[in-house]
Amino acid sequence: MTWSYFKRRVKHLLWNGDNKLRVRNLRYLPRWIVIAIDLCIVVLSFIVSFSIVAEMNVVFYDVLTAPQECLFVTLVYLSTFFIIGTYAGLIRHSTFVDIFKIAFSSAMSSLILLSVSYSYDFFFGDKIFLFPFIAINALFTFVGMMMFRLVIKSIYAYFTNLGKSKMRVLLMGVDDDTIAVGEALSISDNQNFELAGFVSFKKRYQKIKILGAPIFKYDSTFFETILPQDIDALIFVSNKLSNYDKNRIVDKALEHDLRIYDAPAITTYDNQKDIVSNIKQIQIEDLLDRHPINLDDTQINSYLNNETILITGGAGSIGSEIVRQVSQYKPKKIIVLDQAESPLHWLELELLKNFPDVDYLFLLGDVRKKNRLVNIFEEHKISVVFHAAAYKHVPLIERNPTEAIQVNILGTVNLADLSSQFKVDRFVMVSTDKAVNPTNVMGASKRAAEIYVRALADDVSTDTRFITTRFGNVLGSNGSVIPHFKKQIEEGGPVTVTHENIIRYFMTIPEACQLVLQAGIMGQGGEVFVFDMGDPVRIMDLAHKMIKLSGYEPGEDIEIKVIGLRPGEKLYEELLSDKATTLPTHHKKIMRATDQPMALDDVLNHIIEIAAAAENGEDIFMISKLKKLVPEFISENSIYEVLDLPAKSE
Structure with a gap:
């Protein structure tokens, strides 16, 4: 293998190759970069944790030097990253599942380090790591990795929605389905809606918020109440209102130049992205007063x-x-x-x-x-x-x-x-x-x-x-x-x-x-x-x-x-x-x-x-x-009216 061939092969793998290390597609961070950044966070957490514990006037064990401890801790965390797959998701679409993976990886790494330390103590009569150090290091590593993902997610959302005007919407109702749609709106990227609040049809909620959004009571003053909130649209969820009630609300909303949308129930779709993408403008067919038919x-x-x-x-x-x-x-x-x-x-x-x-x-x-x-x-x-x-x-x-x-x-x-x-x-x-x-x-x-x-x-x-x-x-x-x-x-x-x-x-x-x-x-x-x-x-x-x-x-x-x-x-x-x-x-x-x-x-x-x-x-x-x-057939607005002249004259 010549040196020129080796360089071409490495360039192909890193730039265009069909592999896990592609860097050309910058729409998302390649996995190796995610792992590299996570390892940097582990090293930084080690340094910070080591410094904090050192200020506690405790004596570190001398089985390993500080650089050796850092290398050992880093390798343990790297192994749990691969076992749990903390790098597998797209950073810009991080969810609770990804945060849970990070927490589980930090906890698992701490248990491994504790097990190694106490095993060494059992066989050789000396420990490797201080317990306070392992606990503080796990906490800082978890927080650091989580913040990295949240920052990337926020930056992506900011640039994605830069220049976009979002529609401020109210969700009609405060039941589980409606709140689930509200959650989907709150966490969804690249969508046109901004959750401005919920609407209650039964009682008035004082100083209570859901997902940080206020709850408005639907009554005779509802539309005057929401006027200062710059509301653009109302969203009905899963057709829980009767057509009669929905029509009354829609007619009033249209008088106030509000847009009307329908959202599916949470049980209809597998994930929250599906819910947001299926929020559609309400159709006239949905408002015609038809009642369900019971068939035999x-x-x-x-x-x-x-x-x-x-x-x-x-x-x-x-x-x-x-x-x-x-x-x-x-x-x-x-x-x-x-x-x-x-x-x-x-x-x-x-x-x-x-x-x-x-x-x-x-x-x-x-x-x-x-x-x-x-x-x-x-x-x-x-x-x-x-x-x-x-x-x-x-x-x-x-x-x-x-x-x-x-x-x-x-x-x-x-x-x-x-x-x-x-x-x-x-x-x-x-x-x-x-x-x-x-x-x-x-x-x-x-x-x-x-x-x-x-x-x-x-x-x-x-x-x-x-x-x-x-x-x-x-x-x-x-x-x-x-x-x-x-x-x-x-x-x-x-x-x-x-x-x-x-x-x-x-x-x-x-x-x-x-x-x-x-x-x-x-x-x-x-x-x-x-x-x-x-x-x-x-x-x-x-x-x-x-x-x-x-x-x-x-x-x-x-x-x-x-x-x-x-x-x-x-x-x-x-x-x-x-x-x-x-x-x-x-x-x-x-x-x-x-x-x-x-x-x-x-x-x-x-x-x-x-x-x-x-x-x-x-x-x-x-x-x-x-x-x-068909003697009752009398033509109207037609050339065949001439055939009805005797009948019409009578």
Whole structure:
């Protein structure tokens, strides 16, 4: 080995090498530097301890000279460093565990030194170290190593946050979860929050602090009380407040230009860094007043367990959630049918990961193509069909009515007929509140599908129980208003509202699908179940609140623009809980609509005429025939209003 090769090798190891002694990556102190500094602290502690003990007028043992004692003590400490791994953690992220390691290493080193000293005394009649010296040396070594780590940690935190403006926040509550989040904020590096205090909802705390931060009582003067504290935001922890109480606080906070955040419970994450990184700005969905649903899992399990289930529109917002929920009941097989290739592919990857024990069959197919459906029913003994495939966007369907007729009506006819033919036990159709007194083609096409399913349920030749479920707008579904508003806010506005007084009912996707499963077991055939949607939401108020929750001022930072009702759009959706048209069931959130069935032959004659017009592309004639089947269909803000002129004049 030449000298030049040796120099190149040493340079490689110290500068770029894949080893424990890299010095190039100065984002953290290499381990050998940490060990070297710790050993320097041990030597310095020895000198200080030796000097202090010398002032006590005691006589040192003369077995070893002072330099020899220093070397021996240093080697003992070095050995415990390697045994315990005091150098293993990143100095800038030192925690209580690292401090404990240092304390344990100092204690262990002292015990070794004492053992050696007394062992030597036992065999040779003389001790090596004075006990006061060992105790003082251990204390100084521990303090020195701990201070080294705390200083590095503080310096790193200082330079990391240099120039950053931190948000002063109050944590809502004083329970264990909230205090744990406060601890995470206090010790976390490189984060944007500064803990300014806690908020108590029950009693007033006098002169009591938690983590050095004061506790404020939430009362009528709360916001005036915190005004001098320069508070920037409130953080709710683990959703322990009711939506009603949370909404009241949020509304008041937004009036005072405070930001609102949500933090997870301590039990949700493995460490405090995860908690801080998952403090997120509160979402409007978290504030809508929805209550948990209690399902009869036993009965749902009885009709889904070990059965073959077909879910159409299975890659859509509603269909995919039905698939997820059905998967929990251990069916024999789930057939997921959709014509959208990419969404079906991504859903397949998700489900195979999350439910590896479920037997899935993912099929590309169109409910309009009856031959494709026949093959599916012939190959599989299907017990339950959840029919969620549909076109649903009102303005788009108003411009493309033929597609709605073919998918929403004829696709339903295909599936319902095959379900009856192949003796499927239950057929559950997902409908919409827009089918109630429809003002657009989409709603009317879904109402026509309801009419056909209802008529087929009364046919004596069928053993299938046909059940229809009807609900309103779903939070987070494809094309729904909340994701649309979020995107507009991210782009800087304007946020577009179709009318100042337009209102809508909202339900979460999981909630809607849970009620679909529940209605599936309640139905005996022919029912139209409608869901309690809660209180309506004024869309203009929704837009204002979403803008303020995003940290902007409506009308100043983000404009709200009224663009007028879109073709076929209603100003007010029908109240699904109208007692004049619904009857209660044993589930408080599900009601049964009173619905007079039409004769199956009459319904078929109407549908044949509608289908013929659709085939010929005669939109006006087709919609006129649809209005014959659905006489309550009165178009609004649409080119098809001309077909209603005689009715409106009456």
